[in-house]
Amino acid sequence: MRFTKITVALAAAGSAVxxxxxxxxxxxxxxxxxxxxxxxxxxxxxxxxxxxxVVIGNYTQPNVGVAVPGILAKGTFNGSEVNLLPYxxxxxxxxxxxxxxxxxxxxxxxxxxxxxxxxKPANDDKSxxxxxxxxxxxxxxSLLGCSMQGMTGFAAYNGDPSMFKVHRFMNLDxxxxxxxxxxxxxxxxxxxxxxxxxxxxGKALNxxxxxxxxxxxxxxxxxxxxxQAICIQQSCPLSPDAVCNQxxxxxxxASSTATTGxxxxxxxxxxxxxxxxxxxxxxxxxAAAVGVAALLL
Numbered sequence: 127m128r129f130t131k132i133t134v135a136l137a138a139a140g141s142a143v144x145x146x147x148x149x150x151x152x153x154x155x156x157x158x159x160x161x162x163x164x165x166x167x168x169x170x171x172x173x174x175x176x177x178x179x180v181v182i183g184n185y186t187q188p189n190v191g192v193a194v195p196g197i198l199a200k201g202t203f204n205g206s207e208v209n210l211l212p213y214x215x216x217x218x219x220x221x222x223x224x225x226x227x228x229x230x231x232x233x234x235x236x237x238x239x240x241x242x243x244x245x246k247p248a249n250d251d252k253s254x255x256x257x258x259x260x261x262x263x264x265x266x267x268s269l270l271g272c273s274m275q276g277m278t279g280f281a282a283y284n285g286d287p288s289m290f291k292v293h294r295f296m297n298l299d300x301x302x303x304x305x306x307x308x309x310x311x312x313x314x315x316x317x318x319x320x321x322x323x324x325x326x327x328g329k330a331l332n333x334x335x336x337x338x339x340x341x342x343x344x345x346x347x348x349x350x351x352x353x354q355a356i357c358i359q360q361s362c363p364l365s366p367d368a369v370c371n372q373x374x375x376x377x378x379x380a381s382s383t384a385t386t387g388x389x390x391x392x393x394x395x396x397x398x399x400x401x402x403x404x405x406x407x408x409x410x411x412x413a414a415a416v417g418v419a420a421l422l423l
Contacts, residue, residue, distance in 0.1 A: 151271025152323065167279035169272045170263060171245075177262045178242040179313040185243045192316040196309060198239070203305040210306065213296055220296045228295025233258045261285050268346045287349035289335060290373065293356045300336065303357045307331045339368035 146155045153172065154164055161168040178185065183196030195201055200209045212218045216232035223229050236248025236255030247259030264283035267275045276282040286292050310331070311324045334343060335356045342351035353373060355365070 146320070151273065152319070153267060153270040153272035156317070157272075164274065165279065166272075166274035166277040169267060169274050170280040173263045173266050173270070173272070173280075174245055174247075176313060176317060177259065177266055178245065179316060180310055181259075181262075182239045182242050184316060185239075190316055190318050192312055194309065194312040194316050197306055201305055203301045203308060206301040208302055208305040210302065218296075222292055222295055265346075283346055287346065288352035288354065289345070290353040290355050290358070294358065294374075296356070297359060298357055299359045300357055300362050303336050303362075307336075336362065337365035338362040339370035339373055340365040341367050341369045342372070 146152075153169055157169045157172050158164045160172065175186065179194055179196070181196055182198055183194045197210050198214060200207065200211070202208060213220050214233045216230045216234075219228040219230050221229050221231040223231070231254055233254045236250055236253030236259075238255075241247065241249050241255075242259070247263070248256035250256060260281075261283065264275070264281055265285065267280060268283045272280065274280060307328055311328055314324050314327070315321075334340070334345070334354055338355055338358055338360075340353075340355040343354050344351045345354060355362075355373070357363075358373070358375075
């Protein structure tokens, strides 16, 4: 099914969004509403459309009328200019490949935006782009509570469980993370997601990934509690349960030559708030993490 038909269905189903049962995940609800059959393949199709929209912006016509620039486009947040593209095109040494400093990786080497416009992750299955986008689909699926994930047609996510480790050399600030969260919200809105759900996701995203030195949280079961904070600059709000001593500051970063990682100390126990806000909003087990998925390596 082409995604143009998906957006038409979403627009037509707009009145049903507010009636979604609280015990039904976003993934299962929308898959059923749009495809009638809640299968692994249909869930994967839905997640592909959503993630691709987050990355490159609107590419389905018609849509419900919400403009989505996408995270690869320059923008502003709280009056500050934001440009996330250098984190994807290899301009910055921002990728964690297991060493003590970031390395440059081009994640647009599989055709860039064109295959995404054609509802694919990349033009081949060997590129960094294919690796990134397929991981995004899987990560989103887990976080949005896709009940059929892991079956034929939609693989389970088995990537790095710690988003801090994945993103530590990006050295993101509040405006960069805020812009990304905004694009996730716009993408959801463009697919007809209810405002209440979007607000819940935004709050959960900030709590889970936007608080410097946040305690370990289990995002995807059964990977266990891991450090998840992505906003690590000193300008990022400090978690009330800060455990900065558990965060290893990056030796080098993508945004500056100086180390600006966590410096305060704390000994708070493992957090248990990872799913509450998102689940209340109906975004699955830990859907707060959907925003960070688009930066996942």
